[in-house]
Amino acid sequence: MTELTFKSKLVRPQGVGTWTFAPITKELANRARLRARMRLKGMIEGEPFNSSLMPAGDGRVFIVVKKELREHRKIILH
Secondary structure (H helix, E strand, O other): OOOOOOHHHOOOOOOOOOEEEEEEEEEHHOOHHHOOOEEEEEEOOOOOEEEEEEEEEOOOOEEOOOHHHHHHOOOOOO
16 A cells, blocks of 8 residues: 655635545656546545545546535635
8 A cells, every 4th residue: 555645725616516626736646656536545634534536637636525524624615
């Protein structure tokens, strides 16, 4: 198992029903050999989660951050 630590700002586009996600840069994805639909386990602010990487295009990927996790950790988006 590979361990990877990085920081990312949560993004939530305007509109109804949009996802909140943590983008991963193309450079980091290439260096860590990350690709879309890859399963992962991780921690956000000490809270464990399971997810899959989603394609953002051009080699970039992102992690969807579920509402339950954001609310449990009291993550507030501005």
